[in-house]
Amino acid sequence: MFPNERRSELIEAAFAAKKQTYSPYSSFPVGAALLTAEGTIVKGANIENASYGGTICAERTAIVKAVSEGSRHFIGLAVVTNVPSSISPCGMCRQVLREFCANDMPILLIPGDYPRPLKETEKPENGYTEGGVRETNLAELLPDSFGPEQLELPRNAGV
Numbered sequence: 001m002f003p004n005e006r007r008s009e010l011i012e013a014a015f016a017a018k019k020q021t022y023s024p025y026s027s028f029p030v031g032a033a034l035l036t037a038e039g040t041i042v043k044g045a046n047i048e049n050a051s052y053g054g055t056i057c058a059e060r061t062a063i064v065k066a067v068s069e070g071s072r073h074f075i076g077l078a079v080v081t082n083v084p085s086s087i088s089p090c091g092m093c094r095q096v097l098r099e100f101c102a103n104d105m106p107i108l109l110i111p112g113d114y115p116r117p118l119k120e121t122e123k124p125e126n127g128y129t130e131g132g133v134r135e136t137n138l139a140e141l142l143p144d145s146f147g148p149e150q151l152e153l154p155r156n157a158g159v
Contacts, residue, residue, distance in 0.1 A: 006035065006076070010035055010076055010078040011033075011108065011114065014043070014080040015114075016031065017043035017058060018030060018080055018081070019045075022046070023046055023048050025050070025052070025055075026048060028046070029045070030080070031044070032057075032062045032080075033077070034066055035075050036074055037074065037075055042063075042065050044058045044059060044063070044065060045058050046061065059093040062077075067100065072100060073100075076105060076107070077105065077108070078107075078108040078110055079108070079110065080110040081112050083111070084112050084116075085132075086134035087109060095146075098138060098142055098146075099148060101138055102138070103145070105138050106136075107138065107141065108134075108135055109135075110132075111131075111133070114131045114132055115131035122134070127140075
């Protein structure tokens with residue numbers, strides 16, 4: 001968990017990133033903010049493409065920007081859409097995050113109508129916190145994941 005001032009800053013950065021989205025095809029803007037181990041916040045927005053397959057999600061935009069600038073260790077992620085409930089990263093984003101992030105890295109899934117009171121279905125025991133934010137981590141979003149360390153496992157020769 002990160003300190004409250006960093007949490008608020010990360011949430012604000014995710015909203016700011018969402019303003020930079022290019023989503024004319026889906027009309028589904030997404031903003032992400034990634035906190036590096038050095039303390040820098042890197043923002044990302046989804047950038048769509050007419051070929052659809054060329055689209056890059058906000059979470060991957062943030063991680064690619066950070067890694068291409070030299071950051072390799074991350075301590076938090078915040079993701080926001082315009083939907084009034086928390087939306088989780090897609091499977092491809094989860095796998096890319098797994099490449100660079102610890103399984104216990106905090107991930108804040110922010111409702112588009114943040115801040116707001118918790119809904120009746122949003123229970124603290126299910127990870128919901130102040131403002132309607134769902135707090136989770138990579139291991140919860142990608143259980144039994146495949147990561148770089150599996151590539152170091154011994155293999156049977158000749159199989």
